[in-house]
Amino acid sequence: MNLDSLQSTIKARHTLKVLGDPEHPWEAPGPESRARLAELLEAASCAPFHFPADTLHRDEPLTSPVPWRFHLFDGQNCRRLLGRLQAEQIESGNIAKMLATADAMAVVTWLPDPHDPPLEIQQFAPTQRNMEHIAAASAATQNLLLLATAAGWNSYWSSGGVLRSLQVYEWTAIDPREVLLGGVFLFPTDTQSVPTKPGANRGKQGPVSAWSRWVSMD
Numbered sequence: 001m002n003l004d005s006l007q008s009t010i011k012a013r014h015t016l017k018v019l020g021d022p023e024h025p026w027e028a029p030g031p032e033s034r035a036r037l038a039e040l041l042e043a044a045s046c047a048p049f050h051f052p053a054d055t056l057h058r059d060e061p062l063t064s065p066v067p068w069r070f071h072l073f074d075g076q077n078c079r080r081l082l083g084r085l086q087a088e089q090i091e092s093g094n095i096a097k098m099l100a101t102a103d104a105m106a107v108v109t110w111l112p113d114p115h116d117p118p119l120e121i122q123q124f125a126p127t128q129r130n131m132e133h134i135a136a137a138s139a140a141t142q143n144l145l146l147l148a149t150a151a152g153w154n155s156y157w158s159s160g161g162v163l164r165s166l167q168v169y170e171w172t173a174i175d176p177r178e179v180l181l182g183g184v185f186l187f188p189t190d191t192q193s194v195p196t197k198p199g200a201n202r203g204k205q206g207p208v209s210a211w212s213r214w215v216s217m218d
């Protein structure tokens with residue numbers, strides 16, 4: 001175990017949005033890019049989780065008890081989704097610009113406990129169990145970001161925009177009972193000459209003393 005390289009990877013991870021021209025999407029990378037991502041997923045799954053997902057979310061082939069699901073798009077399928085959004089004239093803002101450049105993208109969802117009566121898409125009850133499902137799915141997502149950083153990708157965790165819509169869920173066969181946690185974009189290192197944008201809060205964490213304290217008991 002190498003603590004230095006782990007710390008370097010964590011510190012090197014930064015949001016970078018690579019905003020291409022949806023009318024001129026980049027050529028999708030070859031199958032090696034998909035294989036590289038596939039290799040990272042096993043380690044990404046090594047995240048803590050407390051409660052198993054409800055059995056309603058565990059249909060074949062996605063039967064795992066983990067409370068997250070990763071719906072993976074290789075570069076070609078990013079471009080196809082972009083094409084679909086364009087064909088249907090669905091305004092997609094920066095999501096379209098990033099689907100034009102990404103090597104890959106993961107729609108990461110988390111799996112809320114069932115509610116009676118069923119809730120609308122993207123809704124969930126404010127229970128502790130659901131909070132812990134979200135926390136576990138976030139840990140797996142961060143794992144993916146760190147692994148992608150170490151593998152040489154630029155990355156961005158997006159709230160999802162149009163990816164949250166029922167329309168995109170239907171096209172991409174995502175169960176509407178899953179709640180979107182993020183659209184995780186992986187971009188090539190070489191961003192060519194298209195505009196790039198860092199996260200608005202980059203480096204704003206402040207010193208450790210501004211967000212942590214040592215407890216002193218009498």
Ligand SMILES: Cc1cc2nc3c(=O)[nH]c(=O)nc-3n(C[C@H](O)[C@H](O)[C@H](O)COP(=O)(O)O)c2cc1C
Pocket residue numbers: 013014015016157158159160181182198199200201202203
């Ligand atoms: C749950 C989550 C959702 C996010 N959604 C967005 C988003 O929709 N738009 C955006 O610009 N950044 C989004 N971000 C990325 C943050 O802007 C970014 O992490 C922050 O500015 C800190 O920068 P850094 O990632 O480079 O450390 C999101 C981050 C998280 C954890």
